[in-house]
Amino acid sequence: MKETILSGMQPSGELHIGNLESALKNWVRIQNDYNMYCCIADWHSLTSDHVNTGILKERVRELAVDYLAAGLDPETCAIFVQSDVKEHAELHLLFSMLITVPTLTRLPTYLEKKDEKGLDSYGFLGYPVLQAADICVYNADKVPVGKDQEKHIWLAADLAKRFNSLYGETLVEPQALLTKIPIIPGIDGRKMSKSYGNHIPLAAAEEDTAALILKMFTDPKKIRRGDPGTPEKCPVYHLHRVYSPNPAEEIAPSCRNGELGCVDCKKALAKNLNQSLRPFREKRVVIEKNHDYIWDILKKGAERARDRAAEVMAKVRAAMKLDYY
Numbered sequence: 001m002k003e004t005i006l007s008g009m010q011p012s013g014e015l016h017i018g019n020l021e022s023a024l025k026n027w028v029r030i031q032n033d034y035n036m037y038c039c040i041a042d043w044h045s046l047t048s049d050h051v052n053t054g055i056l057k058e059r060v061r062e063l064a065v066d067y068l069a070a071g072l073d074p075e076t077c078a079i080f081v082q083s084d085v086k087e088h089a090e091l092h093l094l095f096s097m098l099i100t101v102p103t104l105t106r107l108p109t110y111l112e113k114k115d116e117k118g119l120d121s122y123g124f125l126g127y128p129v130l131q132a133a134d135i136c137v138y139n140a141d142k143v144p145v146g147k148d149q150e151k152h153i154w155l156a157a158d159l160a161k162r163f164n165s166l167y168g169e170t171l172v173e174p175q176a177l178l179t180k181i182p183i184i185p186g187i188d189g190r191k192m193s194k195s196y197g198n199h200i201p202l203a204a205a206e207e208d209t210a211a212l213i214l215k216m217f218t219d220p221k222k223i224r225r226g227d228p229g230t231p232e233k234c235p236v237y238h239l240h241r242v243y244s245p246n247p248a249e250e251i252a253p254s255c256r257n258g259e260l261g262c263v264d265c266k267k268a269l270a271k272n273l274n275q276s277l278r279p280f281r282e283k284r285v286v287i288e289k290n291h292d293y294i295w296d297i298l299k300k301g302a303e304r305a306r307d308r309a310a311e312v313m314a315k316v317r318a319a320m321k322l323d324y325y
């Protein structure tokens with residue numbers, strides 16, 4: 001029996017190369033080894049914007065295109081939209097009884113964001129409880145996430161454990177599946193993130209990608225060609241390590257001795273990065289045109305997800321003695 005994995009992303013707008021390298025490629029790599037559910041967490045998006053809901057349809061579709069273009073196989077894993085499987089909401093409600101408000105207000109993800117405009121809602125506070133429901137409603141064994149999400153998985157495991165101790169063994173305690181992920185710095189050298197506005201969009205045209213790379217911060221001590229640089233301190237070099245074939249031989253030494261100027265270094269990176277993304281981008285364009293195909297996959301994925309979630313929720317209701325008839 002294969003173990004079950006639940007993975008998910010919010011449809012919060014265009015993905016960037018960090019999302020592909022650290023999340024999607026990993027999901028694709030493991031999809032054959034697990035019974036996999038790939039969620040498009042549209043309800044989670046509402047926690048940060050519940051007003052402009054009109055853009056969600058397009059964003060959900062775009063994220064589905066990204067999943068598919070990255071190589072997720074809809075025959076192998078169920079690709080579906082969270083709001084298509086109402087059981088997530090039901091388990092979220094039941095879980096909300098099993099957790100205290102202070103536990104949620106102490107979470108770093110909450111503390112970092114709570115003062116932003118519009119993030120003082122009950123729904124935003126409950127974000128990790130909904131995420132726990134996403135996971136536990138499939139009795140998922142593993143959840144592939146980055147370090148920043150690890151506490152949310154612990155919280156899901158705590159909720160499953162608490163449920164089991166109150167109502168009897170019903171839910172699996174999920175574990176984070178942490179993988180070694182490459183460092184993907186943004187244009188300004190900080191972690192690449194859409195909210196920092198320092199990202200390179202996955203779907204960007206090759207010229208736009210090259211233009212963004214030309215704007216990247218470099219080692220501040222290397223001002224002109226001839227100045228010796230320190231590749232380890234340069235975000236451009238970190239991307240070379242992901243996208244260029246022999247960075248330690250072909251880039252680092254000539255940066256260190258000053259021979260390689262930053263503009264040429266960036267041009268080389270742009271060429272390699274664009275080349276690496278080309279198959280993804282080409283596939284994206286083809287899938288993108290096929291609206292019916294995309295919605296069809298999401299519908300079928302939701303049917304599969306619903307089957308599993310319904311089974312788990314029947315057990316949950318029985319354990320809680322909420323199965324009255």
Ligand code: TRP
Nearest residue numbers: 006007008009010041044131134
């Ligand atoms: N919180 C995750 C993020 O921002 C997205 C997400 C929603 C998720 N539900 C999930 C991730 C369930 C893993 C499992 O990236």
